[in-house]
Amino acid sequence: MNESLQCKEIDSTLSPGTYYLSGNEAVAEGAIAAGCRYYAGYPITPSSEIMERISVRFGEINGVFMQMEDEIASICSVIGAVWAGARAMTTTSGPGFSLMQEAIGYAAITETPLVIVDIQRAGPGTGQATRVASGDIMQAKWGSHGDYQIIALSPWSVQEMYDLTIEAFNLAEHYRVPVFLMGDEAVGHLRERIDVGPTIRICDRRKEPGAPPFGTREDDGVPPMPAFGEGERLLVTGSTHNELGIRKTDDPAAHSKLVTRINNKILKNREEIIRADTYHLDDAKVVILSYGFTARSALFAVSELRKDGKRVGLLRLKTMWPFADRIIREISRSVEKIFVPEMNRGQIIGEVMKYAGSEVIAYNQTDGEIIHPHRIMEEVRKLI
Amino acid sequence: MARDLENYLRPEVKSTPFCPGCGHGILMNCILRAIDELHLNMNEMLFVSGIGCAGWIPSPHFNADTLHTLHGRAIAFATGVKMFNPKLTTMVISGDGDLTSIGGNHLIHAARRDTDLTVICANNMIYGMTGGQAASTSPVGSITATTTEGNIYRPFDLCKLVLAAGAPYVARYSVTQPVSLVNAVKKALIVNGFAFIEVLSPCPTQFGRRNQYESAAEMLKMLSERCISKEEAQQLSRGELRERIITGEFGDDGP
Numbered sequence: 001m002n003e004s005l006q007c008k009e010i011d012s013t014l015s016p017g018t019y020y021l022s023g024n025e026a027v028a029e030g031a032i033a034a035g036c037r038y039y040a041g042y043p044i045t046p047s048s049e050i051m052e053r054i055s056v057r058f059g060e061i062n063g064v065f066m067q068m069e070d071e072i073a074s075i076c077s078v079i080g081a082v083w084a085g086a087r088a089m090t091t092t093s094g095p096g097f098s099l100m101q102e103a104i105g106y107a108a109i110t111e112t113p114l115v116i117v118d119i120q121r122a123g124p125g126t127g128q129a130t131r132v133a134s135g136d137i138m139q140a141k142w143g144s145h146g147d148y149q150i151i152a153l154s155p156w157s158v159q160e161m162y163d164l165t166i167e168a169f170n171l172a173e174h175y176r177v178p179v180f181l182m183g184d185e186a187v188g189h190l191r192e193r194i195d196v197g198p199t200i201r202i203c204d205r206r207k208e209p210g211a212p213p214f215g216t217r218e219d220d221g222v223p224p225m226p227a228f229g230e231g232e233r234l235l236v237t238g239s240t241h242n243e244l245g246i247r248k249t250d251d252p253a254a255h256s257k258l259v260t261r262i263n264n265k266i267l268k269n270r271e272e273i274i275r276a277d278t279y280h281l282d283d284a285k286v287v288i289l290s291y292g293f294t295a296r297s298a299l300f301a302v303s304e305l306r307k308d309g310k311r312v313g314l315l316r317l318k319t320m321w322p323f324a325d326r327i328i329r330e331i332s333r334s335v336e337k338i339f340v341p342e343m344n345r346g347q348i349i350g351e352v353m354k355y356a357g358s359e360v361i362a363y364n365q366t367d368g369e370i371i372h373p374h375r376i377m378e379e380v381r382k383l384i
Numbered sequence: 385m386a387r388d389l390e391n392y393l394r395p396e397v398k399s400t401p402f403c404p405g406c407g408h409g410i411l412m413n414c415i416l417r418a419i420d421e422l423h424l425n426m427n428e429m430l431f432v433s434g435i436g437c438a439g440w441i442p443s444p445h446f447n448a449d450t451l452h453t454l455h456g457r458a459i460a461f462a463t464g465v466k467m468f469n470p471k472l473t474t475m476v477i478s479g480d481g482d483l484t485s486i487g488g489n490h491l492i493h494a495a496r497r498d499t500d501l502t503v504i505c506a507n508n509m510i511y512g513m514t515g516g517q518a519a520s521t522s523p524v525g526s527i528t529a530t531t532t533e534g535n536i537y538r539p540f541d542l543c544k545l546v547l548a549a550g551a552p553y554v555a556r557y558s559v560t561q562p563v564s565l566v567n568a569v570k571k572a573l574i575v576n577g578f579a580f581i582e583v584l585s586p587c588p589t590q591f592g593r594r595n596q597y598e599s600a601a602e603m604l605k606m607l608s609e610r611c612i613s614k615e616e617a618q619q620l621s622r623g624e625l626r627e628r629i630i631t632g633e634f635g636d637d638g639p
């Protein structure tokens with residue numbers, strides 16, 4: 001991230017060392033390490049372990065834990081707490097994520113930084129509550145009405161459930177935007193070792209008393225963010241507003257200016273936001289594009305196929321949104337095929353096809369199971 | 385608006401957006417009068433509102449922090465603010481449709497938790513801003529844009545609802561009872577816990593014109609005549625009470 005940020009190294013809340021945690025527990029610890037001191041949520045499988053751990057840990061560190069009456073109240077109270085000065089989070093799964101969508105749009109237009117963790121399960125509807133899927137990837141981008149941008153991250157390990165939760169808070173604070181950690185049942189319930197260092201890097205929202213809280217001179221700027229109780233006499237509204245927060249519900253220029261900026265501040269800065277890892281791309285003819293838990297299977301498949309001399313590589317997206325368009329364009333120039341395995345009926349592949357010059361092949365699995373490496377190996381062998 | 389209360393309004397606000405004859409201006413006056421009499425510091429106050437005409441009472445008019453939220457969710461937003469920063473005196477001002485229909489769940493749960501909020505529900509018995517559709521507070525028989533033959537469903541008794549959910553302070557007054565209303569707002573602000581006031585506020589534009597009220601003054605007269613105290617209500621028979629609205633403070637002894 002940009003070095004102009006108000007970032008600092010702070011001591012880790014967990015003593016440095018190695019821990020054996022579930023992904024959901026790691027989210028709770030990551031949030032606490034990142035300074036989250038307000039949490040609101042509603043129980044839902046397979047994410048509830050996060051709120052359970054936070055309910056205990058917040059008692060030790062003086063955080064505010066609220067079990068609300070539903071997911072709508074959860075996210076709305078989080079937005080309220082953020083404007084009171086908190087770093088705040090809510091966590092859920094598909095049905096709850098659906099209920100939160102209206103308030104996500106509110107957070108986008110009011111430029112409220114917050115973190116939402118979606119531990120994805122098999123949908124649609126109630127679906128299979130205890131089973132894995134990646135079915136909410138497009139919902140994360142398009143779930144609320146109107147034009148807005150968010151940031152979505154995709155962790156593949158317990159370590160990343162911890163690290164990317166911290167990163168999610170930093171991105172939210174810097175860009176004043178909702179940030180989603182798009183976990184899933186498999187990574188949420190996975191237990192493995194994680195390493196915690198002595199310090200972590202934390203970035204704060206920018207403060208500038210008296211400055212307009214909802215506008216910048218640039219068309220991609222992020223305004224400073226005051227809090228209630230600081231004497232700024234803030235006007236916060238989900239209606240279209242000018243840079244001072246005054247409602248402008250029939251002013252074409254005001255609407256255009258606001259919507260353009262809340263989109264541009266993410267899209268124009270996407271090179272700074274987007275993170276992706278690559279493996280064996282140098283001589284690859286086929287690249288597997290993967291994210292989340294599926295990328296673990298994909299990496300194993302790549303290393304096995306490599307033993308047979310197959311020229312296969314892996315592109316792993318850590319940032320789902322904004323989408324890694326440049327990376328796809330560049331990689332597709334040097335490879336013949338991009339193979340996209342997903343635990344859905346084909347979601348991110350649509351984005352890949354928008355930008356890839358090469359052939360793009362789907363593999364979709366929606367049976368509530370993870371995609372096993374041998375399935376990926378079988379499919380890739382057909383392509384080489 | 386009384387001139388001496390203009391300090392409580394943002395200087396850039398020159399007029400209110402309310403229709404002629406709307407009760408919300410009187411309510412606005414009563415709320416600010418209560419704040420003034422309690423000598424509260426507007427820098428330590430937050431006003432949260434939802435969507436609808438009443439949501440515009442504080443936003444953008446009050447010269448304090450204001451949070452104009454989603455339809456129905458004002459209490460949920462206010463809960464987050466208050467729980468994180470209990471020093472902020474937090475008042476929710478919104479309409480009957482917003483707080484008790486789409487937002488009914490948040491209302492009863494905040495009352496159950498006894499969250500330290502003051503909630504003022506401006507009840508005009510109709511969805512005003514969207515063009516006069518039936519609300520969960522519209523009387524049986526009332527004509528609205530969606531009940532052109534008369535509303536067949538009973539309205540909520542909001543005070544009973546919130547009392548049953550556990551609120552320690554519940555009151556109902558009409559804008560035709562401004563002195564009692566100011567006193568009630570003061571009490572609600574002082575109460576440590578969830579305080580709820582239902583304020584009957586006439587909507588001549590959407591309710592009055594469909595329900596045989598000749599003018600805004602007629603509606604005020606109707607409210608003035610129908611509103612009686614708990615004590616007066618005890619003298620009346622069940623039949624006589626049917627057309628009455630019982631006002632006052634409701635506690636353990638019930639409405």
